[in-house]
Every structure is written in C-alpha cells, then in structure tokens.
Amino acid sequence: SAVISQKPSRDICQRGTSLTIQCQVDSQVTMMFWYRQQPGQSLTLIATANQGSEATYESGFVIDKFPISRPNLTFSTLTVSNMSPEDSSIYLCSAGGLAGGLGGTDTQYFGPGTRLTVL
C-alpha cells in the first residue's frame, strides 16, 4: 500500500487568487490522479499526472485553470487558478500503479484531501 499526504489540509482563499496543493507519496508510483469532490457530491476526476509527461485532463477541466506538475515518481502539485466560489471543494490526490506492482489496473490510494473554501 501507499501513504499519501497533502498540503494544505484546508484553506480559505479570496476570489481571483490561486492555490497550489501538494501531494506526497511514500512510494514510487506510476500514476497520480487529482479529483474534486464538491459539497455533498461524489468524486470527479480532474486529471491524470504521469511523471515526465503532460497531465491528461478530463472533459470539463483545462490546464489553464488546473495546472499540474509531476516532477518525480513521488510528488505532484495541483494549482487552482483564478478561483471563484464555485471552486470551493475538497481536492483529493490519489496514486496507483505502485512500482513493482502488477501490470494493468492496480489499486488507487487516496490522500486525506484539501478542503478549499473560496470567498
């Protein structure tokens, strides 16, 4: 399994500003993912982040709004840019495809989430 930490755990931000969320994994992983969980809702995948390549965004999410970095096999960041109150959500990162694990679909492990409130 993998242990995943996120920083910050929560933040309150002003409209029009940006916030960068960090995700650290205690093991090398092939893939990292970023999800959004709006209040009372399920999880929606924002993007997949592979080390050494551009992030792949899901429909409805764009790089200008949610730029992602993946500099190595244990770390990723998600920036929420030019925030509005509609961006108030929990943002979760997850990691899958542990190095040395089975090929194909493997288990995703989730971080504790970052609770973002935009005023």
Added chain:
Amino acid sequence: AQSVTQPDIHITVSEGASLELRCNYSYGATPYLFWYVQSPGQGLQLLLKYFSGDTLVQGIKGFEAEFKRSQSSFNLRKPSVHWSDAAEYFCAVAFSSNDYKLSFGAGTTVTVRA
C-alpha cells in the same frame, strides 16, 4: 455508455443489524471493482476490490462484497454493523486495465442508530 450507479442515497441501520449497499455498473465486459469508505472529514479508505477469481471478496473491517456478472452488480455487505461504520461509501469502477482511471458512484451515506 459506461456508468456506475449506487441506487441508495441514504441508509439507516440499527447497530448490530446487517447492512447491504448496492452498486451496479454498465459496461460490456467485466470491469475492475472497488469499494471505498469516507468517514467525516477524512480521505477515502479502500475496503475491498475485485479484479478476477472468486466472486465473493473479503475486505477490511468485516466487509465483504459479491460480484454478480449476470446482474452487473457488486454489492457490499456487513453482517453486524458497528456505530463506527457510519460513513459515506463509494463504489468505484475502472473500465480500462491500462489507465487506472476510476469512475465513482454517487455514494451512499450510512447512518447507524443505537
């Protein structure tokens, strides 16, 4: 279209009673199936998963789930619920064996009454 459905938004169960949470998917083949639990203010914890083999899988915290291909279902069960089982439960499905992407159901909130 590929989809995941959790028909029950909210379930209330008495402590010590049994619990069953439903999950159905729409897909032309057998996907990879997961159940996660999210306690208030917490991240997601994996309860169990099914990739292949025995269709009855055991998980942590006394949970089990049964994959039924004919019904496209992967229902989660627990014989005797504890107050600490009050949480949000998510069924998740990976429709591809290559990209690890998960699609989540809407979630079922479980309330446990004394």
